[in-house]
Amino acid sequence: MDAAVCFSGGKDSSLAALLLDPFYDVTLVCATAGLADSAVHAREAAGDLGFPFERVELEESVVREATEQVVADGFPRNGIQAIHEHVLEEVAGLDYDAVADGTRRDDRVPTIPRAFAQSLEDRHGVDYLSPLTGFGRGAVDRLVETHLDVESGPSEQLPKGDYEAEIRAVIAEEYGPETVSECFPEHTQTRVRGRR
């Protein structure tokens, strides 16, 4: 069975891939509209982990609408959730047996309710897998520590392949860098450099 794991190059989606690896033929997938260098960074991290990689084209309007949402809200949660749901639909429509992501039990965003998961599975004839939802924050941290070589730093200095990178780029272009800081409180991001 093959599984497409929605991949940002961060520790959560990397760990999700490692958990599935013994049971599925894993491909790491980065969905992007090409408004930032997301695919470049995700592809590099996928190579470092030793997984095949596929770039999935997103409609630019999906990212732009999510960006409007983030700016209107003043925080990223709803915009990121909207992109992620859209990406799951896109990837579920590809030719994989399963679509997976790095959603965690203790995450607030993105969250995939069971009803959404079942609907996605029924409509596309795929399995939706979120292996990290079975693990709490502490367990995830310990597994990352043991199995991944991770670099961390502030979001703006750590180029990644996540939705945030692309939304940041659009906000910076349309509203200026100050609006980026207003919408995204400073926090530490991670980027994976390989397996341990």
Place this chain on the structure above:
Amino acid sequence: MDAAVCFSGGKDSSLAALLLDPFYDVTLVCATAGLADSAVHAREAAGDLGFPFERVELEESVVREATEQVVADGFPRNGIQAIHEHVLEEVAGLDYDAVADGTRRDDRVPTIPRAFAQSLEDRHGVDYLSPLTGFGRGAVDRLVETHLDVESGPSEQLPKGDYEAEIRAVIAEEYGPETVSECFPEHTQTRVRGRR
């Protein structure tokens, strides 16, 4: 890191153990008050899977109270949930880094709410793992098919190491076999004979 997986000899707890196996030193644990042959059957299945096994003693009162609940309700859900929560507390108090179970995303019983999981982790200083909550019914079935050698049949003919076996034994002894059939609608159970 070592993990104690609450184990019945059925396909769900077996698959949970297989998912954790590449990342933890797994021990399969059967908690029983000894009112049925649960530990015998669970130990045999654990051996067939190639995992170490530990029997954990439950207070007889825990099973008897759950049995009263099942008879009063006329269905097993609340009684089984009560035993499972008690067992998680007991196993979390042992000397493992993590306690795990075979709870599934699409299960109605037992269900472990996130708040219960976090409380268990905080109070006992362990990680609670429920690897199957990241997988839907279809994905679980396909993984079982691929990785486990499973025998299935009606509950009363398939001796297992689950809570149901012990509750059935107590009901049969105290209320007679008819009450067993009234409380447990006939359904197909599984018992694992090894890995594929």
